[in-house]
Amino acid sequence: MTLARLMTRLAGASIPTALAVLGLGGVASAAFVPAGDLAEAPLDDVYGGVRPIRIEQAAFESTPLAIRCGRLLTMSGERAIFDPGMLLISKGRIEYVGAPIEVPDGYQLVDREEAWVAPGFVDLHSHIQTGGWGDINDMVMPTNAQFSTRSTIVPSNASMRRAMAAGVTTQLGIPGSGTSISGFGVLYKSKAKATYENIVLQDPGGMKVAQTHNPERGAGDLGATRAGLSWLLEEINDRAVDARDSGRFDPALENLVRIQARELPVLIHCAGNDGVAGTVRMWKGRYDTRCVVSHGSFDGWYAADYVASMGVPVNHGPRTYNFTLGIREGRIVNTTQAYIDAGVPDFSLNTDAPVIPAEELFLQGTVSAHLGSDPYQMMQALTLGPARSFGIDAHVGSLEVGKDADVVIWSGDPLDPRSHVEVVVVDGDIQYQASHDGQWF
């Protein structure tokens, strides 16, 4: 058993113990706050978009890794691919990316001559944080901007672990689409042994909105129609804008103000030509938020040009083609490609897990590639695309020096179902090894 694994096990066993060792208090602490100041650190820093302890831990505990492989897909902007390639990882971050070099002392070498290496995937539309179908929707009020999924997270649940074993290392765990604003999601890492503290990447991660195609309650009350739904959204957003501009503090609007202040992104479930266009018109046109269109299914691709002209990213899925729903083109339309061709920035794919099992995120790229999309662009849609569209590309989405070491070693082309994951590294720690843990997927 390697030192790294021993450390990981200790870390998983008892964080409070570790903290006690470090002389820190019982509360999860912020990474960038010097240990001594933690007791005085404002709660804001703890929950408010600052990276918590996991990297700090990694810094102390993990063994540096060197990964050598046959094909290294960095997914970085310059399309850097190394055949063969090498990564050096330490303190939870990537230290070196490039052609193979001599492995420095103290680095554990993971040598896979035939393997492909890629960054861990990022799924921005996932509901598996609860472990099942429950706890996803709280549907008493139509707008719930103050809700958060943080308390619904069941860390280390089977779906999460399986997702990790299939290369999905970062997910946005969001509430459902039963209400217009269902709350905020948490950006977290998928790990073998997870606790809230050691997986959270950013909390709040982003707001979840359902613009159309589900929150219609049809009960005859407000919100039964698009007109009602839109008004619900605009009314509360207008109030948030007012609070933002006047500097007035309203606890009910606190999170929404952050959206209007462009501090946090918002993910909007919408579909259909009119739904997608309406979403962009409202959230980008009227409010200029950091919004991302999610789903965009059926004939939503008809609005692709408009979405692109407004510079709004699209997070597409689980439906990735259109044939008969919405409009009958008389041909199978690769809607993924339609959005990409229109030039939407930072295009990404999702699973809407568990609609599609989270571990099959790669398959979304596969099926679009089958219908003609470029496989490399599909890999981007699983990595850098989602990371950039949600503003977390400083940490994840590609294998570049300084980013989190979320690395997945594949037996072959990640988009090919015949390939499987051999090793998963998250935050610089080996989370999963197929040869050792058995093949989970």
Place this chain on the structure above:
Amino acid sequence: MRTMNQRFTKAALGAVAILSAALPASAFFGDDESEQDPDVYLAIVGGDIYTGTGEILRGATMLSKNGKIDEIGYDLYLPEGTEEVDAHGLRVYPGLVALKATSRLTQGTFAPGLKLHEFVPEVDHPDICGDCGKSFEEIVPSAVDPGEYSTEHLATDGFKSDFDESFDPFSGYMVMALGNGITTVQQSSTAVKLKRGEVDGVSLSEKTMTSMSWSGSNPSGKADLREKFRDAARYQDELRRWEEVVKKDKEAKEPSKKGIDSRVLAILQGATLAKFSSNDRDDLLGIARLAQKYHFRPVIEGCVEGWCVADELGRASAYAIINPRVRRDRQENLTHDNGSSIENAAILTRAGVQVAITPGNTSIDMGGISGRDLLSLPLEAGFAIRGGLDERTALEGITVIPARLLGIDHRVGSLEIGKDCDALITDGDLLHYQTFVQYTVVEGKLVYDKQEEIFYKNIRPRPEPDVAATDPGEAPAEGASEEAAASEETPEVEAPSEDAVEEVVEVEDETVED
């Protein structure tokens, strides 16, 4: 350019017209032939033929005569009037066989809610064949030789079934299936060939599997079944002994069949296969042991935890119908293996179980979610490979093994002389996700051309043929086959981008094996 619709209904007529305009058939084939309809030929020329028997012939030609594979090889003589499909640079695979497929394939979108008679009943249904009115006993003779049963009611040409009358040869779903490589499907308990545009000879076999129930939640059912098998086995022994004895002593009394379950007897005689829908490890163990004791080969549908008891199932020479991606969480409180495993197919195969592969959804999903329905059969086989199954066996899992379960492996499932000419012509490795079926041939007729149907023709459209390539309209020349034979290298698979997938090392590059 003729549309597909006209093409396949006219192909036969066209071939007939050309042939009758040419020299009389008797000039080539002898005088008997000139009395009948002229022979119809189709040749798939110059492709890499993956026969499914382990053999790969590169740049070869396959000739079909009247729907059956007549020849596979090089330098074939193609009779005048042979319709040619240019497969240069392409691969040829056997047509896929889909189990439990949605009835929309052959009943179409306009089908009235047709309920076909389920011959193989649950325990309490009467054993009467809805088609012919005979009782099961009448159909399964008490003769020892089960061969009599199989030639009567199973898997022969000219087999008649209810499906023959209700078959919709123009179903749009059928075209989608053909475009994704599926040429034979199981509809209810009938094996049906997707013969587009025709209504004759579509049913190939019926009721080759009898549904049985074996479940831990029904212990008395299990005891009941065990007893039936015991009684039936005993009867079989007595019958065999009596048949010896009666040769000398005419007075010897024939053992009574009273109280013997006829379905169980048919299973023991090998006339049908026993099919269990079972996923739990303990149930699978029980089935395996029952099968081993009474010497029959069980078919286990589902078999989620099969990998936990693979060896036992292998000893029973079982068949498994599995979905590689099925998920069942492991129960942590149990000490033994349980739950689902992606390696299920591989582990079962290694233990000697024959694995047929089905997708999670055996219908055709047109709502936009791709990769999980009947059209993704090759993808599903890919997931079995993910779990460690070798490529050749994975392909068998969607061709010849389901054919075997349906009792039609003498006709479909691989490309061999004498079998039906059901072939797919693809632009790459069938198991690779970027590959498309370019043409589909069913019983020697071209029934699908990717560029002629609305579905995929705009997606990576086929480039115009090279001037150098053989013109399909020309009369077949010896030269064409020679050229094809001469090129021994692997034809280049279309690589859409520089970063495209590496070609997976071919497992089949071995010598012909069993």
Place this chain on the structure above:
Amino acid sequence: MKMRKLLFGLAGALALAAPSIAATSTPELFALKVGRAETATGESIEHAVILIENGKIVTIGQDLEIERGIPVIDRSDLVVTPGFVNCYSRAGLSSSGASGTQPSVQASTELYPRQELFGDLLKAGVTTLGLYPPGNGIPGQAVAISTAGTTLEDMILKEGAYLKILMASNSSSRKMLDGAFEKVEKYNETVEKAREKWEKSVEDWDKEHKQRKKDEKDGKELKPEDPKPGDFVAPEPDAVAGPFIKVLDGELPVLFSIRKAGDYLHLLKGIGEREFNWSLRVPLRNDIDLFKVADQIGEKELRVVMEPRLTLMEWTMRERNIPDELTRAGAHVAFIPNGDDLDNMKKWRLHVGHLVKRGMDADAALAAMTLEPARELGLDDRLGSLEVGKDANLLFFDGDPFQPSTKLVSVMSGGNFVGDEELR
């Protein structure tokens, strides 16, 4: 056909004069001058002159000279067509049908003559109707009627115009058809047997008779003689065999109602080698795939009864003009209105006109409303076109009948105007 003859009196027309319910009656012999006559045979006659006697057309031609003394109705501003024939309708019939094999049922038994509906239909231009019996399976035989009649006698033009059979793709349809033909075979066997028996009885009688003569000569005692067997009388066929015998003899045509392309192939299988007159009825809905067998139907030159409707190709917005496709392939289309109600029958020609705008040949379209349905009813010897010898059922339009702006100005049935207007 161009006729340039002088007209003289009687032309030996058929005896029957069609009665009228019109308020206005016309002379026994008169001439009509119209701007154009669309004869429905493919010929269009400008400045047509039509001579009508006793309700029949005796002469028709272009710019013919009219003999002095023959009254002339001059409407050179109008276009005439034959009266419309709707060969497949349940107008005015109200019973519901069962499901089963009852080919002997006659739709005429449901007919109740004095209905306002028939008068309205007549005024709308529908001069002839083919009424079919209700129900599934083999519901029975249709009756052809004239809408201008007040009694059953006046109205009924032909009973047993066609036998309706509904065929679906399933084994029970097949069994139904096979069963009916089997009954014919059984009947034939029965007749054979009966004939053999009769022949034997004749033979026996002859023998006995000879013997008797011989005995007479010999002076032997004579037994009373049985009467000589009469002529052979075949047993009556039953209610199923009877109509199907007529079908196989060519006396009773069949109208098969099917719903999709696949049904057509199954139907061909069901018919097998048997030869008899049959046509198709296909309701055109939405995504119907009938165009997939248009070539085959065209090759057989079948008649297809259908609505004048554009359909869409499955899963696409691609329009198909199936009546046009069938016509071009060689089939004969007989139109029926989009719905079996007065409103649709009034708009019928406009719906057909829409199809003409979308490519269908105008002559074929007109024939589809007149001559083809007349053929379907077996009445093309007396109806359906403006030809010598046929009934004078005429429709007068103030323009192209397929244009929405055109009005139907007047209707003539059997030589008499319908309604109050009297054309001069």
